[in-house]
Amino acid sequence: MENKRVVILGAGESGVGAAKLAKKQGFDVFVSDFGAIAPAYKTSLTDLQIPFEENQHTTDLILNAVEVIKSPGIPDKAFIIQAINELNIPVISEIEFAKRYTNAKTICITGSNGKSTTTMLTYYILKNAGINVGLAGNIGQSFAAQVAEKEYDWYVLEISSFMLDNMYDFKADIAVLLNITPDHLDRYDYKLENYALSKMRIAQNQTANDAFIYCADDAETLKMLERLKVAAKKYPFSIHKKVEMGAYIENQTIYINTNLNQEFTMSINDLALQGKHNIYNSMASGIVAKVLELRNESIRESMGNFKNIEHRLEFVAKISDVTYINDSKATNINSTWYALESVNTDIVLIMGGVDKGNDYTMLKDLVKSKVKAIICLGKDNKRIHEAFEEDVEVIVNTFSAAEAVQVAYHLAKKGSTVLLSPACASFDLFKNYEDRGNQFKAAVKEL
Template sequence: MKKKFIIVLGGGESGVGAALLAKKNGFKIFLSDSGIILNKYKKILIENKIPFEEKGHTDNMIIQNAIKVIKSPGISRNNPLIKKINFLGIPIQSELEFGKNYLENSYIIGITGSNGKTTTCSIIYQILKKKGINVGIAGNIGRSFSKEIIKKKMFIYEMSSFQLDDCFNFRSNIAVLLNITRDHLNRYDYNIENYIDSKFRIATFQKKEDIFIYNYDDPIIREGLKKYYIESQCIPFSIKEELHIGAYIKDKKIFIRNQKNKEIYLLNVKNIPLTGDHNLYNIMASSIISEILNVKKESVISILSKLKSIEHRMEKIRNINGIQFINDSKATNVNAVFYALKSTNAPIIWIAGGEDKGNNYIELIPLVKQKVKAIICLGKNNKKITNFFKNIIDIILETNNMKKAVYMAYILSSHGYNVLFSPACSSFDLFKDYKERGNKFKQEVIKLSL
């Protein structure tokens, strides 16, 4: 049988977006998902007459008919079907690179990092929209690039390591690397060097006329700059040192020094509603992009001075009898929890746990000793957390039920405490994703207050 289909593997936002774009450009499409496709995506596929299957892949049909495979970033390269496709020499392309084939004369801002990607994308999106730029936002933030590319002059793309793994020539005009910490190591053979390689792909694909913005304070990134060949102009940001170029903090004020050695004062840190060092990094990266794109300082300040936490990231839910409940479900790695603990001044009841990704909790020890009064482990397998902290924290409780976790945290708290739901793990043992997990936490907190 003559091969005639583009096969899309994965029926989520990314896969359905790729299928729609392929259909629009005249290709025959077949979409296959190993799990259950959500009804909202099924409806789109049916309305657009795109054939699909769910609850498993029909390997022979896929292999015999595929001229190309577009793979969801969530599917591992070690998946048996992917290995078979590679062995047979069938081209595999990411949704991102497939989409860019149909994007003409657009400017790409790619943003990656272990933490802070969504916040930084959201900040720069607001700034550019205010300037009146026809800008789109897509990627790991929850929107398909392939669905969003029509009639956009500029794109902000949140890039996960999984998406970067599937890219082989995707080039960002501006690339941002916010930080690199131990994350997703279960996907990278528990070797952080493999994860670092993945993150640096955002810079190594660039050309000399492009710009690479990076966190100067991150030792892994600084070492990477010595290891990887990067053609683009490198611009750092730091909250610890005054830099000869880039963004930095001096006297609790944010400055940007440009290539002409001109120091530009942006605003006082105290005028930024988002607290914590992690947010300062996100803001400085966004400020450099704004300077490069000639956005007026007044426009940037007007956005930065009104910033709010994104949903599921240090999101204050309710104060119940003097106890503040904070939803930080997006904290799926240790470094995110580090900044959550650091930015919380009150005594903490910490709800943590989920599906471990190769975590090492050692960097949390000083903050846990100083601030955490009890740990509630929410997950199917809590041994790693309980074993690590059992000699540090006297009270460690376990549950696999969100309602019980919230209630136990409330009982253990006193007036002036914070209940911090900052898992340090992925959500897939009990929930579909971090959003469902965070929403469940919020629901239970609201019920508790009724």
Template sequence: MKERIVILGAGESGTGAALLAKAKGYDVFVSDQGQIKEKYKAELKQHGIAFEEGLHTEDQILNASLIIKSPGIPEKAEIIKKVKYAHISIIDEIEFAYRYIGDSKIAAITGTNGKTTTTLLTYHLMKSAGMSVALAGNVGFSMARQVAQQKFDWYVLEMSSFQLDGTETFKPDIGILLNITPDHLDRYEYNMQNYVNSKFQLIENMEPQQHFIYYADDAVIATDLKTRAVVPQEVAVSLNPASGVPVRFDGEKMTFDIAGKRFSIAQSETTLKGPHNLINTMASVSAAVLAGVEVEAIKEGLKTFKNAPHRLEPVGTIKGIEFVNDSKATNVDSVVYALGSYDKPLVWIAGGIDKGNDYNLIKEDVKKKVKVLICLGKDNEKLKKAFGGVVPEIQETQSVPELVRMALKAGREGDVVLLSPACASFDLFRNYEDRGDQFRKAVAELKKEIEGK
């Protein structure tokens, strides 16, 4: 009799896991408490995989020998409690896929901020150098789907703490930890150390020949490393010229002394701006070197990289004023990075659903750089209270086309209009992508109207 695997959640991750489980000869059942997207239903049907939606039928789930759950399902969910009570093993799709990669290698990236950029850049540097590499995890297609369909030499994974929580034997050949700041604490019993431990699950199983790249200036990482036995080879990255670590910014260039290679790269030779992207770039370049990419190929790759949308994305220039979409900045830490990326006067657009922000973290930068704050949200009182008297002028709107006109009127040639909201988007938008897309579209339409192009 075939071993039975039940998959909870039928998004990209769950569907990918189902395809891999079916390909490996398991009896597979998929259960989603919500509605399954049509494209995933069609795939499940095409591969003869049984599924249900709108409920979890316990009789069909609790007879499994292994459960693969979506990272979005919390431990406190009723069905998970029952699975645990039945002593059925629960893992994540990435852990499942990892068990079938053979001699392929993994570079895994985590951190509270900067994961996506670093993952995409690492993938780009390897791919543009001609390596056999797949992009997976929180970006691209699920790892399980790709393992099921094709063999790659390398998998570059963006991993959230939720995905790391679902690993048991998983160990990347290269692990990158960018930073740790409070986030998702509702999933970690409001205990910061639980969240820190989740991030460090990245290196839990790593071996001496493998490499752990981390940002040495991050206070949380630095403190935790003092009490933690680290088995893989450490590659510290720092913005401090005096740090003496192998990969650092010397005040002018990023310098690398890694895997027997010594070289330097100026940020102007890359497509990314801001100090946070120095960290991301140093981590990605280090990973690429360790994966075997030649330095010249890395330098070429850095010139052609395009970041994911909604991350300090230039979306147009009108009357000499640059409009930048940083809609992905849904917390204050992300806005710190955004403000640090520009020396020009800013018209700053912020607002939405506040996630318990401490605006004191950015008050000094805002005071120095922001000439006008435009609040885009249903309730802007906290923002107005925080920055009244700090910013010379505060305006507000709930309309994106009006917002863009207000910003153009407030700016002067050489200024930057920066959408970096510090808040979630759900009061006025479907998600941060929708917010950024609407902003990009409104800028393009206003530009066309003014310039007639």
């Protein structure tokens, strides 16, 4: 495809990675970002002699492309995407583009919650077992950049619904769907069904030789499996019922069978990741490992000593007998539900931010039974007040992480937990959820 013009929209990690790979493959590449481009990415593009623009989209420079690779963050409603669609120029994701240029096999993990943890754990298990494996997608260095620069046999990819929406010929060798709960509904016409269909694209193009791993306890996933045919071999996991092929729990022990070799067993008390949601994540990763016929001892060792990712139920400090936990990565209701479920003390909950059409009713029971005070952290907290004013005595508004932590310090009683688990995006007061988590941790360390 010598000198054919490819335009990349968005110059973050995925966009710059795609630009690197496109340049290497001999395309005429142009990068356009409607916002400002971070200095490090500008330097990368300049060093590669790839032309780019920022703070604008110049249609004349974009609409002459044979293909457009778009950042997952750009919605289909954006004017530039509509203009591209009118001309029938194909729009694909960076993942779709990168897969064309590698023979590596892929393990693709999606779901509303637990993606990052499961992706990191799966990568850790494979790496420890001596597999030549890369980690990419929504996490770490971009897939395209790694395809351009490295040689791996396998990739573990964290895949969001936004990425899946622009993946067409891509096929996962092993697909993992953890759960489907309401998230990002603003991008899916506020219909859960549309979002669920997007998640199911993880199984598209799979054949009988591939594996599809899913949660048999997740109602929306089961609904979708009744509607859509999945050709791959199915491996369900459940904590409520026994399954023949896949993973289940009996007497506090995980059992995994994939028909390939001896059964895998491990006590849930020996898992590095504790809490119900993490048992699901560990089961999913364990099935992947067994499908790949890794040794039981190796899997057990990895699942027993894995360290969880930053900003996900991350212990920060214990001060005056009060525990501080950073769960800034909880940007939706379900993640916050998991966090509340996994804490066994009274809670001072710090939540709020950019509300993505949240329905707070599913949190009500847990808030009533565990939460003694809510500290709102965001510019507009009206909906949180409306949702919980009858369940919690104290609801306070704050406008910075430092202020939220100071208020929490005064409200928390001995033996309780201060939990930052926002259930909302962070863009009103912070750069991203990492920035929010880091500011929270810094404020706790100042106490």
